[in-house]
Amino acid sequence: MALASNKTLIGITGSIGSGKSTALSIFGELGAVTISSDAIARTFAEPNSPVKSELISIFGPSIEMEDGTINRTKIAELAFSNESKLKSLNELLHPLVRKSFLQFFQSQKEGSIVAWEVPLLFETDAHTICDFTVTVYLSKDQNWERVKQRGGMEKSDFERRTSSQMDIEKKKSLSDFVVTNDTDREGLKEQIVIIYKEIQKRIQK
Numbered sequence: 001m002a003l004a005s006n007k008t009l010i011g012i013t014g015s016i017g018s019g020k021s022t023a024l025s026i027f028g029e030l031g032a033v034t035i036s037s038d039a040i041a042r043t044f045a046e047p048n049s050p051v052k053s054e055l056i057s058i059f060g061p062s063i064e065m066e067d068g069t070i071n072r073t074k075i076a077e078l079a080f081s082n083e084s085k086l087k088s089l090n091e092l093l094h095p096l097v098r099k100s101f102l103q104f105f106q107s108q109k110e111g112s113i114v115a116w117e118v119p120l121l122f123e124t125d126a127h128t129i130c131d132f133t134v135t136v137y138l139s140k141d142q143n144w145e146r147v148k149q150r151g152g153m154e155k156s157d158f159e160r161r162t163s164s165q166m167d168i169e170k171k172k173s174l175s176d177f178v179v180t181n182d183t184d185r186e187g188l189k190e191q192i193v194i195i196y197k198e199i200q201k202r203i204q205k
Contacts, residue, residue: 013121014136017147019181027115036117045070080160135175
């Protein structure tokens, strides 16, 4: 059930390396207010994180760096190689991220279109509060090529992360709109412009 208001919420998802953040920025260029669940989650890794002790109890003291910051890379390594730790992490962070997002959404002015990037849009039922959903699609091989070019992730880590998420074909089937990000930013933007205009048309009815 979408949030009751005269604001419009677009949920954006996709797999690792598909270009979700690029899609989000394009929605912003077109006039949407943008917010990322990953950006919200990063705030819980800061030195004054309200859940630092809980994170340390799940993953151990090695995740805390000298400056008091939580090492997100270390957490990811530990979580994606241990199903129960990943479950504990998700159970801890997802409600906090959702609460922060809702506060942000409620603070936006009436009539706003809000684009929200959520890697686990369907897995966490976040799609149930969205008015529209968009999946940014790339084949798994293309995803890996992009992730490899960015660097910093082993193939085995990529495989573990991908397998922990809903299959991309299932995400496509559940989405209102699908964009295929297999060319360049301009090619992606052309598709998003069409979607954005369609959404504006629907909400004006």
